[in-house]
Amino acid sequence: MTPTILTQSTNPPPLRIPRRDVSAHKGNFGRVLLVGGSRGMAGSVSLSSIAALHTGSGLVAAAVPDCILDCVAGFHPAIMTHGMSDDGQKFADSAWESLRERLPAQAAVGCGPGISRGPGSATIVAGLLAKKDLPVVLDADALNIIAEQDWLRDDRFQRSSNDAACVLTPHPGELQRLTGASANDVDAQLKAAEKLTGRLGWTIVVKGGPSHVVSKRDGQPGSIWQNTTGNPGMATAGCGDVLTGVVTSLLGQGLSGSDAARLGVWIHGRSGDEAAARVSLAGMTAVHVLDSLAIVADEMTTDASERDGI
Numbered sequence: 600m601t602p603t604i605l606t607q608s609t610n611p612p613p614l615r616i617p618r619r620d621v622s623a624h625k626g627n628f629g630r631v632l633l634v635g636g637s638r639g640m641a642g643s644v645s646l647s648s649i650a651a652l653h654t655g656s657g658l659v660a661a662a663v664p665d666c667i668l669d670c671v672a673g674f675h676p677a678i679m680t681h682g683m684s685d686d687g688q689k690f691a692d693s694a695w696e697s698l699r700e701r702l703p704a705q706a707a708v709g710c711g712p713g714i715s716r717g718p719g720s721a722t723i724v725a726g727l728l729a730k731k732d733l734p735v736v737l738d739a740d741a742l743n744i745i746a747e748q749d750w751l752r753d754d755r756f757q758r759s760s761n762d763a764a765c766v767l768t769p770h771p772g773e774l775q776r777l778t779g780a781s782a783n784d785v786d787a788q789l790k791a792a793e794k795l796t797g798r799l800g801w802t803i804v805v806k807g808g809p810s811h812v813v814s815k816r817d818g819q820p821g822s823i824w825q826n827t828t829g830n831p832g833m834a835t836a837g838c839g840d841v842l843t844g845v846v847t848s849l850l851g852q853g854l855s856g857s858d859a860a861r862l863g864v865w866i867h868g869r870s871g872d873e874a875a876a877r878v879s880l881a882g883m884t885a886v887h888v889l890d891s892l893a894i895v896a897d898e899m900t901t902d903a904s905e906r907d908g909i
């Protein structure tokens with residue numbers, strides 16, 4: 600019997616970015632920084648960083664607690680690493696001071712995978728939320744810190760349409776911690792995300808099968824877009840860390856929060872579908888999704904003649 604492949608995506612992306620010009624150089628595609636990791640979770644921030652490279656970023660660096668720098672550096676020779684002060688496990692209070700100096704050079708920053716909770720991590724998250732001229736993606740424990748600190752009520756962190764994008768990528772458990780909306784009630788989660796987006800001006804990816812992107816578009820709150828790619832094989836450790844790197848990369852390539860989130864979620868799911876077809880639903884891992892991302896990345900792009908309809 601011929602096996603039925605249920606994972607093939609045929610739908611087009613929600614938007615496209617220009618195909619690379621022949622004279623392109625790495626400076627054209629954004630310098631991005633991934634902030635995270637802790638002892639025991641060096642893989643998370645490495646997955647995010649490699650995902651940013653595989654989405655097309657020109658230069659990718661990881662800012663990590665110094666105690667895991669060698670491990671993170673060993674995952675991929677093209678990733679630069681910056682070691683920040685730590686307490687032997689995770690970022691120390693003073694890490695923000697050295698991180699802050701690196702921010703002006705970045706086109707976008709992604710923060711949270713593997714970061715762990717503690718005062719050092721909380722200072723970094725608050726600093727990034729307050730830096731409204733820098734596009735940022737927040738994930739994992741960065742979101743749990745926002746929930747713990749009750750920063751959703753803090754008007755200091757609102758972003759207007761003139762500010763850089765702030766994109767949150769919670770899974771249902773994290774969104775429940777942030778808003779109280781049950782992880783088992785997608786409608787309640789989308790409503791809660793809509794309310795947040797309207798008030799704070801952030802874009803929220805409500806992850807799942809399928810994922811949704813909730814954003815303010817054309818100044819109007821409450822635009823909800825549903826993704827069509829992806830499959831349950833992606834319910835495996837590290838797939839969310841990959842998404843953080845993908846969306847950070849697209850922000851760094853100049854996309855708005857809403858566009859980076861929608862195209863990012865689409866290509867991430869598309870990579871998952873490619874991985875499932877190549878490996879298997881049960882056996883695929885985040886590393887297969889990363890490899891597939893490098894293969895399907897051009898599906899996000901179009902060339903000038905296609906754009907102009909020639």
Ligand SMILES: NC(=O)C1=CN([C@@H]2O[C@H](COP(=O)(O)OP(=O)(O)OC[C@H]3O[C@@H](n4cnc5c(N)ncnc54)[C@H](O)[C@@H]3O)[C@@H](O)[C@H]2O)[C@@H](O)CC1
Pocket residue numbers: 639640641642643644711712713714715739740770771772773782807836837838839840
């Ligand atoms: N290799 C690595 O270093 C890895 C590190 N990771 C890091 O591990 C940290 C903890 O992340 P976790 O997400 O495991 O921890 P969480 O405690 O946030 O999430 C897992 C729990 O959330 C609840 N939940 C409810 N609905 C859910 C849904 N639909 N999807 C997911 N969870 C749901 C479940 O109770 C589940 O046990 C993060 O910092 C993450 O970046 C993970 O990404 C795995 C890989």
Ligand SMILES: Nc1ncnc2c1ncn2[C@@H]1O[C@H](COP(=O)(O)OP(=O)(O)O)[C@@H](O)[C@H]1O
Pocket residue numbers: 739769770806807808809810828829830831832833834835836837838839840841842
């Ligand atoms: N059943 C599913 N269908 C489609 N995508 C899924 C499914 N399960 C998980 N995913 C995707 O995998 C990712 C999991 O993210 P997350 O739970 O944060 O993982 P981790 O923290 O382990 O990296 C999300 O992008 C989610 O949309």
Ligand SMILES: [Mg+2]
Pocket residue numbers: 738739770839840
């Ligand atoms: Mg996660």
